[in-house]
Amino acid sequence: MTETHYSYLVNEAIIRRNEQAQKTLIKSLSVENFQDSSHQLEALAEDIQLVNDHIKVDESVFEDASSDYEDMARKLVEKLNWPSESIRIIPQGSASTKTLIRSPDNSKFDIDAVCSVDLSMIETSEPMDFYEKVGAALEEWDPEPKKRCWKVDFQGRRYYIEFTPSTPLDKVPQSTSSRITFSPSNRYRNKALAVVDTPSRKWKTSNPEGFSSWVSDQSSRPLLRWLLEKSMHDSYSAESVTPVPEQEVEISDTLRVAIRLLKRHRDMAVRRNYIEPDLKPISIIIVTLLTQCYEGLADKGAVYTHPIELLIDLVELMPYMIERRENEYWIANPTVEGENFAEKWNEKPRLKQSFDIWTKLLLEDLNEIMAATDQDSRRQTIKEVFGCTAAQSPTPPNGSGLAPRKPSQPHKAPPTKGLA
Structure with missing residues (x-):
């Protein structure tokens, strides 16, 4: 089997994980406690599924979001006299990868959303002119300008929409094409877009739909023995307004479950003052590292008998998937050449320190779960780790739900040393 870049990174991660475990005598996560009892293993999987169900966002939210997308598209057509067929609005980020979770305090x-406009059908050519016209068309919602998007906070909604004006990369006028920052990779090149980077006032290559396709395509590669002969590939709508994907995810979709659980654990770490809010690991880093790891395992031909085994490997190997290039941290965007999601880590070391604190805490918490000697104590630990409440959690057939966690003693945050 030919070694790929990600299978190479996984092999290196396995070596580094094992060396670190021997060096620090840190106990690796293990399913050994469950090998004599398939019932216990299934009970753990059930508890993980309960957490996954608890943190998902209600489907009604996505119906509202799709309706708001349509309103925005109509407003652009009305205000700017753009042809309706020139506009395509699609979800991006966590909503499009089916890894969106609600916050622990149920805040917004x-x-x-990406608004992809065919510039060959309208008169706008300069990136800032295009960006500002979109913002002006959305004025009734009082949009807030951001680095590459307009933030629209709808009244009465549980969410806000970050609306990114863009154009298909091949529709950027030739006169300005030399000013584009970054270039698309060969993967999902046909989905590449150009977005407006307001600080530089230039077009910048982006590929949110390609990134979502990457996560979906990797998630559909079966690493569980009993799924090897099943096809789980998702499809994408070609409608002008793409609805937000339904967020139902089962534990057999282990990659997406892992992403959700780790994002929730990160949010709880912030809520409990283990890490500072402005230093928390961003979601795109968690998603990228886990998906790289999953792809590398699939490329290696790894096969697992149970989702928990795969979940353990993803969690343990993730921190070791970070690359070092010319003495800098690198987490490469798989769909855009030269874009480094860890770029700010090299400028602000406390971001990497916070990531390390969080991943150490994550392993400690998961080890505590795995070390529980009976189902009741294990379930109680899971309740505490992921901060689920009995009132909001789905209730399993035996009637026991997920209850609130007792306050824990926070880890010390890294010293500031005057860094901004």
């Missing part, structure tokens, strides 16, 4: 969350 963002649903990202």
Whole structure:
């Protein structure tokens, strides 16, 4: 079997994980406690599924979001006299990868949307002119300008939409094409877009739909023995307004479950003051590292007998998937050449320190779950780790739900040393 880049990174991650475990005597996660009892293993999987169900966002939210997308598209057509066929609005980010979770305190969350406009059908050519025209068309919602998007906070909604004006990369006028930052990779090149980077006032290559396709395509590669002969590939709508994907995910979709659980654990770490809010690991880093790891395992031909085994490997190997290039941290965007999601880590070391604190805490918490000697104590630990409440959690057939966690003693945050 030919070694790929990600299978190479996974092999290196396995070596580094094992060396670190021996060096620090940190106990690796293990399913050994469950090998004599398939019932216990299934009970753990059930508890993980309960957490996954608890943190998902209600489907009604996505119906509202799709309706808001349509309103935005109509407003652009009305205000700017753009042809309706020139506009395509699609979800991006967590909503499009089916990894969106609600916040622990039920505060508003963002649903990202990309507005892809065929510039060959309208008169706008300069990136900032295009960006500002979109913002002006959305004025009734009082949009807030951001680095590459307009933030629209709808009244009465549980979410806000970050609306990114863009155009298909091949529709950028030739006169300005030399000013585009970054270039698309060969993967999902046909989905590449150009977005407006307002600080530089230039077009910048982006590929949110390609990134979502990457996560979906990797998630559909069966690493569980009993799924090897099943096809799980998702499809994408070609409608002008793409609805937000339904967020139902089962534990057999282990990659997406892992992404959701780790995002929730990160949010709980912030809520409990283990890490500072402005230093928390961003979701795109978690998604990219886990998906790279999953792809590498699939490329290696790895096969697992149970989702928990695969979940353990993804969690343990993820921190070791980070590359070092010319003494800098690198987490490469698989769909855009030269874009490094860890770029700010090299400028602000406390971001990487916070990531390390969080991943150490994650392994400690999961080890505590795995070390529980009976189902009741294990379930109680899971309740505490993921901060689920009995009132909001689905209730399993035996009637026991997920209850609130007792306050824990937070880890010390890294010293500031005057860094901004």
